Amino acid sequence: MTEKIYTKEEWIKALSGLKSFYNIFVPVRDGDFHTFKALDEKKIPDFNFQNTRLSPKSLVYPQSERIFAYTLDEDTPDANIIKESEKDYSPKAVVGIRPCDAHAFQIVRPNFDNPEYQDPWWIQRYESTTLVGLGCNAPGSTCFCTSVGGGPFSEKGLDALLYDLGDTFLIKALTEKGEAFLENAQGGKEADDAALKAGEDLAAKAANKIEQKISIDKLKDKVQTELFDAPFWDDVAFACINCGTCTYLCPTCWCFDIQDEVLEKQGDRIRNWDSCMFPLFTLHGSGHNPRAKKVQRVRQRFMHKLKYYVDKYNNGVQCSGCGRCVRNCPANIDIREVCELMNRL
Amino acid sequence: MENPYLPYPVRIDKIITETEDRNLKTFRFVFLNPKDEEKFSYTPGQFAELSIAGKGESPIGIASSPTEKGHITFTVNKVGLVTTHLHNMKEGDVMGIRGPLGNWYPWEEMEGKNVVIIGGGFAFTTLRSSIIYMLHPENRSRFKDISVVYGARNPGMLLYKDELAEWEQRDDIHMHITVDGTDDPDWKYNVGFVPTITEQKITSADDAIAIVCGPPIMIKFTQPVLEKVGFSPERIILSLEMRMKCGIGMCGRCNIGDKFVCKDGPVFSLAQLKNMPQEY
Amino acid sequence: MLEYVEKIRKTAGKLFEEDKVDVFIGYKKGSLPMMNQPVLISNADQVDLLHWDSNCGLNLCNYLTKRTDRIGIVANGCNSRNIVTHITENQISRDQLYIVGIPCKGMIDHRAVQRAVKQKEILAIEEQGNTFTVKGKDFEDTFNKNDYLQRNCLVCTHRNPVIFDEMVAPPVEEQIEVDTYKDVKQIEGMDPEKKWNFFTRIIDKCIRCYACRNACPLCYCPTCFVDESNPQWVGKSSDPIDTMTFHILRAYHCAGRCTDCGACERVCPVGIPMRQFTKKLNKDAQELFSWEAGLTLDQRPLLDVFQPDDYNDFIR
Amino acid sequence: MGIEPGRLHFSWISSAEATKYVDVAREVAKEVKALGPAKHFIKKRAEVA
Incomplete structure (x- = not known):
């Protein structure tokens, strides 16, 4: 696999050149935080960031997307017939995605792509996307990727990985998609042994910098109903205000709602992110709600991530350790502490 | 795709x-x-x-x-x-x-066995499907005795009235139709709640599987009746209702524990449900 | 404000011992710097969890709605005003509450501090009266607290509780010479087109997580208008018009009720200054009706009162 | 918030005041018509992916 080295200026130039092959998304500074935006003349990529406030999941799985369209005009022969909408699956590259966020796509995949059913939109968008990761030289204090199967330079789910060596970027292709990306990238030179060694050292050092460790080893063997009936849920849930911040910022939360919207005779079926924190999520037409109380919804979120997912897919926990929910929960509900409680029960 | x-x-x-x-x-x-x-x-x-x-x-x-x-x-x-x-x-x-969408009643398991069908109110729909299916000439011999207890609030609230009358006439299915109450002097069938009629009519669990569909309160009171007759939890089959959107196990709202009602259900045995979180 | 901690713990302990409350609601130290967590304790053994400093951002009144037990609760100025609002709106009754009043010198704006240290990660914060020190991996900075107050605290004129059963300390001096509505006046000066653009811009990052709504002690409706499905008032997608509808309607539902506690802005994960919506309504309430929400139990809320012979002519 | 002046009206009408209701509604409709189509706050086809 190709390994190249670019000065930082060359790299920005190379990205501009790649625009004729891909829609390039890069981290840019947007007020107080970073966010992924399409690269254009006005956007300056800023690779000097800890992580974006919102996860890049929306690039594969938008918060709102039109899935079908139809006409209600009875004068047309296909009135009321629901039809697929045109979608843009042209190649996309997310450059600078953190390894935890790339790992997250792998965690989410079995939900949208399983032997019984395949979600056409998620899969086609994912497959048309090249993920070029940027290793974390200085992981944050709320990062715990190493506890959940990832790492600051983990290659899981990435097509290529960037190492920030100071004045230069070392980039390694990891898959055929990554190889194609590098083939199209102008400039740079083949990485020498010194650069490769520097990259390795950087990765080793970064892994040691992750101070946060959470234990997930006992979750698998616990009995679902015992964890469900554990005594700590009331305390865990008390402060929760039941907003959707944790679920919307989370790179591994995938729940959605489907809504029909009509404007005159033109109708759209739209899929929107939804959240298990909202009471409406499970409200039956009859008025009955199996998760009517806040504590039930909070428990659902943690049980889903740390137990149901574990049992269902045998693929670890449904968490990539990015720490967004920890940092941004308005009520300071900390998944690290809840996981500890669950693992210890 | x-x-x-x-x-x-x-x-x-x-x-x-x-x-x-x-x-x-x-x-x-x-x-x-x-x-x-x-x-x-x-x-x-x-x-x-x-x-x-x-x-x-x-x-x-x-x-x-x-x-x-x-x-x-x-x-x-x-x-x-x-x-x-x-x-x-x-x-x-x-x-x-x-x-x-979803799974179905355990037809393979039911083959060669007695089948008890217990339904209440408007949850009788997939039970109608099952009865028609079993009574079909190609299928009838695959099952032994078929008994049906079906109840509604009053005669006017029963579904599929013509078919019920027709099944009553047949001798390859035992029908026990009931209503909670009625002031119709010509009412020919039972009066009483479904669990009570079940207790009277279903007296043996030998070599039998029971399918129960109805409002939660009916299920709650029918369950002990069946257990008393000798149905083990593995042989009591229930169909659940949940709020759903996608129907294919992706949108995340209809789970009970790690099972999705839309994809892993809606049909569960009582034995399965006893090992799942009580959240439905 | 750290000096209050001991007093709060002692008071809570005493309330449990004297069987005056079933539960006590306060804050505990959070797992992150500049982040305290609301906590409910139910016996005297837990009082050491209780904490108070300049990072108590969420409004505790959220946790009172429709409770049926006897509750001890800490309350600074704005929280106490929300308790008043809760009582007058029948969400809790006065005799259920034992209010431990806290004279407040304002909360720290964690975003402003983050900006001041150029978004470097803050690992610890220490308060020393009117200053505080933040520490990170390779930096340490001390700031004057008054320069880094939450924007609502900067213009707060009710730092002392308006209702309480006992105080943890003597009242602090109120800020008098503050221009509470400077920003609103600026917006009022814009033409409609500019206003529309201004409000469109401030909400363009909104992800509809409803943290602002849920952090607001006024938003206790069993079903919020945005969740209503029949009829559906607001679309559920991230369409900008639906987002604007949500923000405008949410603000109007707070008219005459908002105490400017700042919880909505504090919790927003993308930093939307949504007080710009509610402040104008507060200003109108004050200028047109001399009304400030939550100051007294003796008056019905502003929008509860209408006189058919109102001398103003904007209502016909 | 940028809603043009004249598009928003307030009135207090008791359930017994049917005539007043009709009058006010007519007048509001007339005034809003005079303003022409609104520029903002109009939902178009959802702007989504």
């Missing part, structure tokens, strides 16, 4: 008002593209999403049997946005059906 969210276009072929309160109607649908009927190959116990452009979708148990060709039927209770709109539609209108 097959799109599991895309409904098959169908035309409403026939609408029957089932109950005296007019809140339950049976809709018979015909596929606009005959090929779709082949693709929509189902087994009794499954459900489908009824899909109305501009309104949304509603998951409803399939009331017809795969042995009935040329159409599929659903009996729909008027509760929410979609079902209310459906009740206002007319024969000839075009809409969509997406499915079949």
Whole structure:
């Protein structure tokens, strides 16, 4: 696999050149935080960031997307017939995605792509996307990727990985998609042994910098109903205000709602992110709600991530350790502490 | 790639008002593209999403049997946005059906056994499908005795009245129709709640499997009756209802523990449910 | 404000011992710097969890709605005003509450501090009266607290509780010479087109997580208008018009009720200054009706009162 | 918030004041018509992916 080295200026130039092959998304500074935006003349990529406030999941799985369209005009022969909408699956590259966020796509995949059913939109968008990761030289204090199967330079789910060596970027292709990306990238030179060694050292050092460790080893063997009936849920849930911040910022939360919207005779079926924190999520037409109380919804979120997912897919926990929910929960509900409680029960 | 969210276009072929309160109607649908009927190959116990452009979708148990060709039927209770709109539609209108979805009653397990069917109110739909299926000449010999306890609030609230009368006449099925109460002097059948009638009529669990569908309160009181007769939790089969959207285990709302009611259910044995979180 | 901690713990302990409350609601130290967590304790053994400093951002009144037990609760100025609002709106009754009043010198704006340290990660914060020190991996900075107050605290004129059963300390001096509505006046000066653009811009990052709504003690409706499905008032997608509808309607539902506690802004994960919506309504309430929400139990809320012979002519 | 002046009206009408209701509604409709189509706050086809 190709390994190249670019000065930082060359790299920005190379990205501009790649625009004729891909829609390039890069981290840019947007007020107080970073966010992924399409690269254009006005956007300056800023690779000097800890992580974006919102996860890049929306690039594969938008918060709102039109899935079908139809006409209600009875004068047309296909009135009321629901039809697929045109979608843009042209190649996309997310450059600078953190390894935890790339790992997250792998965690989410079995939900949208399983032997019984395949979600056409998620899969086609994912497959048309090249993920070029940027290793974390200085992981944050709320990062715990190493506890959940990832790492600051983990290659899981990435097509290529960037190492920030100071004045230069070392980039390694990891898959055929990554190889194609590098083939199209102008400039740079083949990485020498010194650069490769520097990259390795950087990765080793970064892994040691992750101070946060959470234990997930006992979750698998616990009995679902015992964890469900554990005594700590009331305390865990008390402060929760039941907003959707944790679920919307989370790179591994995938729940959605489907809504029909009509404007005159033109109708759209739209899929929107939804959240298990909202009471409406499970409200039956009859008025009955199996998760009517806040504590039930909070428990659902943690049980889903740390137990149901574990049992269902045998693929670890449904968490990539990015720490967004920890940092941004308005009520300071900390998944690290809840996981500890669950693992210890 | 097959799109599991895309409904098959169908035309409403026939609408029957089932109950005296007019809140339950049976809709018979015909596929606009005959090929779709082949693709929509189902087994009794499954459900489908009824899909109305501009309104949304509603998951409803399939009331017809795969042995009935040329159409599929659903009996729909008027509760929410979609079902209310459906009740206002007319024969000839075009809409969509997406499915079949979910699992089905354990037909392989039931083969060679006695089958006890217990239903209450408007949850009788997939049980109708099952009865029609079992009584079909090709299938009848696969099952031993078939007993049915079916109850509603009063005679006017029973579904499929003509078929019930017809089944009453047959000698290859034991029917126990009941109502909670009635002031009709000509009422020929039982009066009493479903659990009570079950206790009177279902006296043996030998070599039998029971399928129970009905409102939660009926299930709650029928369960101990069946256990007392000797049905083990493995042989009590229930069909659950949950709020659903996608119907294919992706949207995340209908889970009980790590099981999705839409994909891993809606049919569960009591033994399974006892090992799942009590959240439904 | 750290000096209050001991007093709060002692008071809570005493309330449990004297069986005056069933539960006590306060804050505990959070797992992150500049982040305290609301906590409910139910016996005297837990009082050491209780904490108070300049990072108590969420409004505790959220946790009172429709409770049926006897509750001890800490309350600074704005929280106490929300308690008043809760009582007058029948969400809790006065005799259920034992209010431990806290004279407040304002909360720290964690975003402003983050900006001041150029978004470097803050690992610890220490308060020293009117200053505080933040520490990170390779930096340490001390700031004057008054320069880094939450924007609502900067213009607060009710730092002392308006209702309480006992105080943890003597009242602090109120800020008098503050221009509370400077920003609103600026917006009022814009033409409609500019206003529309201004409000469109401030909400363009909104992800509809409803943290602002849920953090607001006024938003206790069993079903919020955005969740209503029949009829559906607001679309659920991230369409900008639906987002604007949500923000405008949410603000109007707070008219005459908002105490400017700042919880909505504090919790927003993308930093939307949504007080710009509610402040104008507060200003109108004050200028047109001399009304400030939550100051007294003796008056009905502003929008509860209408006189057919109102001398103003904008209502006909 | 940028809603043009004249598009928003307030009135207090008791359930018994049918005539007043009709009058006010007519007048509001007339004034809003005079303003022409609104520029903002109009939902178009959802702007989504």
